Amino acid sequence: MKVALKHKIIGITVLAAVLPIAVLSGLLLLQERTLTNTLTDDAKANARQEASQVSQLVYRMCELCNQTSEQRLKGHLEAATAEFHRLGPVSFSTNRITWNARNQNTTTQAIPVSLPVMMIGNKPVTLNREFETESPVVDIVTKFTGGLCTIFQRMNPEGDMLRVATTVPNADGKRGIETYLPRRLADGQENPVLACALRGQTYTGRANALGQWHAACYQPIWDSEAKKEVVGLLCVGFNLDEMSNRLRETIRNIRVGKSGYVYVLYGSGEQRGQYVVAKDRTSDGTNIWESKDASGNYLVQTAVFKALLTTNGVPDFERYLWQNKDETAPRMKIVGLTYFAPWDWVIGAGIYEDDYRTMLVKLQAAVGRLLLTGPIGGGIALVLVLVLALVLAQAAVRPITKVIEVTQIIADGNLAQAGTALEGMKMKLNGRGADEPAQLFAAVSLMTQRLGSLVGQVQRSCVSLVSTATEIAAASRQQETTVSEFGASTHEVTAAxxxxxxxxxxxxxxxxxxxxxxxxxxxxxxxxxxxxxxxxxxxxxxxxxxxxxxxxxxxxxxxxxxxxxxxxxxxxxxxxxxxxxxxxxxxxxxxxxxxxxxxxxxxxxxxxxxxxxxxxxxxxxxxxxxxxxxxxxxxxxxxxxxxxxxxxxxxxxxxxxxxxxxxxxxxxxxxxxxxxxxxxxxxxxxxxxxxxxxxxxxxxxxxxxxxxxxxxxxxxxxxxxxxxxxxxxxxxx
Amino acid sequence: MLFITFQVAGNRYALEARRIIEIVPRAALRPVVGAPGAIAGLLNYRGQCVPVVDLCQLLGGETCNRLLSSRLILTACRPRSGCERIIALLAERVTETIARDEAHFAQAGLLAGTAQRHGLLAAEGAGFIQRIQPETLLAGELESLLVGATEPGA
The missing domain is CATH 1.10.287.950 (Methyl-accepting chemotaxis protein)
Incomplete structure (x- = not known):
């Protein structure tokens, strides 16, 4: 089928406008589901990643605090030991003091104990409750290190240790002496501090002193150089609550995602499941060990057990529904869990799934709109393109028809007539600038001129060609003779x-x-x-x-x-x-x-x-x-x-x-x-x-x-x- | 008469066999401090203390060579005064005996004093042999030393 140039131009233009729109729409339809799935997975992975990073971050913070406190403690112990040795060796005088010893862990009645007076060098450790009066060793250590210091004296063969000099204050703001560390705890277990110290080793770790947790270090005091019996303890430490309060506020202010947060629970012992850091400060100390979800699972217990299995701050994950106090409905959350063993802290960094769900819904709506607006825009564009194509095609085709006529004159060999026709058209086209038909005219005009000069040259060349051919014939005859001579030389070389x-x-x-x-x-x-x-x-x-x-x-x-x-x-x-x-x-x-x-x-x-x-x-x-x-x-x-x-x-x-x-x-x-x-x-x-x-x-x-x-x-x-x-x-x- | 012959400083001498108690090999001698050179020392002969006179030293001025044939001739010495006593004479080549008459030995007729002391000469082979008497040989201070020392009371 023969299609005119004009119709071809229109067809191509329309096709060029419609095809991309159609393909894009089709692709969008095909890819919508995949896109949504990928985005959802990505968002989930991101949420998990964020929870993991935050949990790990808090773990490292705790680790750093712990290291700092251990180093501080080491310095305190060195200072205390130095002061102790400066005063001289330990001995016991014949004088005795009666102490009203009270178990620091219980509220039971005090029992009177008569003990010989401990002498450090020539300084006696006497009964001194007032901070205004100086006690040996402990006051100097507190003054120079800022930490707390205590001297214990052994009460009995079992190894109960009585505070005889200390800078740890009791509830009344006096020196917390006349209290003792029992060898056996209430549940019959051996006190780990004393178990270690009575073996003659230094204990370092968390310890309860007068109801408050301290980072402390206990070093045994020997009866003599021979180290036969542990007669007392030298203890240095500092209040852990002060430090941990600051740390807890820092942790509480961390936000995970849009509305997620970090919580910390105790992981073992009696305090198991008790909040160290909750979402809001008022909940600190609440025990959520028994919390269940709607289907009756102990979700906190599951999370804590998972956390206890992690090591070195590499988190595990738990996903569960959680109802915050200030919210109307439970929300699904992903929690990154780590366990900081030195403090018995279970660290959970939770991110709510609906935080990233909202983002997904918005994304899906955007994709829907795109699908709807695509074909409509396409239709409008099509009509516009059609009108434009008609006008342009008309304008483009007319000059070409003229050129065809001129070309036919050239084909007849009448170059002079073609030149005249072109001159006339050139006048007409002058106003049209330099579009393609005008360029075509210019080209045909140029071609006609060049053709004229070319044909003239060819005619001249033909004459010289004939004479050259004659010369070549003469040369080739001469060459023939040379070649036969060459043949003879070759034979001689072959023989040699x-x-x-x-x-x-x-x-x-x-x-x-x-x-x-x-x-x-x-x-x-x-x-x-x-x-x-x-x-x-x-x-x-x-x-x-x-x-x-x-x-x-x-x-x-x-x-x-x-x-x-x-x-x-x-x-x-x-x-x-x-x-x-x-x-x-x-x-x-x-x-x-x-x-x-x-x-x-x-x-x-x-x-x-x-x-x-x-x-x-x-x-x-x-x-x-x-x-x-x-x-x-x-x-x-x-x-x-x-x-x-x-x-x-x-x-x-x-x-x-x-x-x-x-x-x-x-x-x-x-x-x-x-x-x-x-x-x-x-x-x-x-x-x-x-x-x-x-x-x-x-x-x-x-x-x-x-x-x-x-x-x-x-x-x-x-x-x-x-x-x-x-x-x-x-x-x- | 039987003579025992021996040699001192290259010259041959003879001693009457009857005068000899026994010939013994040269044994270990006890030196005597301060004695003249001719006294070689003291010999323990069967429990008796016997002075030994080195004839080589006495007659030739040299000590006797330590040869197997250098032997001790034990003889009883009868001094002009005092009692008889055994002395040992040390000489070389104490190996031969000769039997000669008494008349075979005669005065040399020369240097009478010397002959008196050293005894009578006899021609023997190509050389001479001289007969000695211990008493004349040991006359003088040597005799008084040998005899008087042991018997001061006599």
């Missing part, structure tokens, strides 16, 4: 390259031979080294043998020494025998005639003794000669042994040198491979060059062929240029 390739291969073969020779060298060197190893072993055996011979020679020397000692013995015997025979001869002489026979015997004996002496002398001489020979042998052996060791050392050195040679040859081998590879690749390169040259030669032939074709193409070009000349002459410029 083939020769190079052959030489390279031969060289590669030679390198292979060299490599084999090197490998053989390595093998010989290896075997040479092995031979040297054998030689070295033989040398070692020789050295061992030499050592063995030396050992034998030493044994011979020892034996010779033994012989020497034997010879000495024989010599001694011979000497004794000689002596004996001498005396025998003397006795025989004295006996006269009767001793003649005996004298002969004695002479014979002496002769034997003399012979023995001579023989032993000879033996001794022989042995001495033998010994000198052995000594010479030993020296020779030592010398030989040294030479053998030298031989072993030399063999080792030669072996090491052999090792180095093998190492070097081994290093050389891969290099041969590298060179060989290089040679091979060179041969390969030469072969490739040869191939390339062949291809080049073929290329030259191809080029020659192409030139011929080119020549014929030039002829055709000449022909075409002539035809073009004829065609352009049709245009009248």
């Amino acid at each position: 390259v083939k020769e190079i390739s052959a030489t390279s291969q031969e060289l590669a073969k030679t390198m292979d031979d060299v490599k084999h020779a090197a490998t053989a060298t390595e093998t010989f060197a290896d075997s040479g080294r092995a031979g040297l190893g054998g030689m070295e072993a033989s040398m070692r055996q020789l050295a061992d043998a030499t050592a063995a011979i030396s050992g034998r020679l030493a044994i011979i020397n020892e034996k010779a020494n033994n012989i020497n000692s034997m010879v000495t013995t024989i010599t001694k015997v011979a000497d004794q025998t000689n002596l004996l025979s001498l005396n025998a001869s003397i006795e025989a002489e004295k006996a006269g005639e009767y001793g003649l026979g005996f004298a002969v015997v004695a002479r014979e004996i002496r002769r034997l003794a003399d012979q023995t002496a001579v023989a032993s002398l000879e033996i001794e001489q022989t042995v001495r000669e033998m010994q000198s020979s052995v000594n010479a042998g030993v020296m020779e052996m030592d010398k030989f042994s040294g030479e053998v060791a030298q031989g072993v050392k030399s063999a080792n050195e030669i072996s090491a040198q052999m090792g180095r040679i093998i190492e070097q040859v081994k290093v050389l081998l891969p290099r041969f491979d590298t060179v060989n590879d290089g040679m091979r690749s060179q041969a390969e390169g030469a072969r490739q060059i040869s191939e390339a040259m062949s291809q080049l030669s073929a290329g030259a032939r191809d080029a020659s062929e192409s030139l011929k074709q080119f020549k014929s193409a030039t002829e055709q070009l000449k022909e075409s240029a002539r035809t073009l000349q004829q065609e352009t002459s049709r245009f009248k410029v």
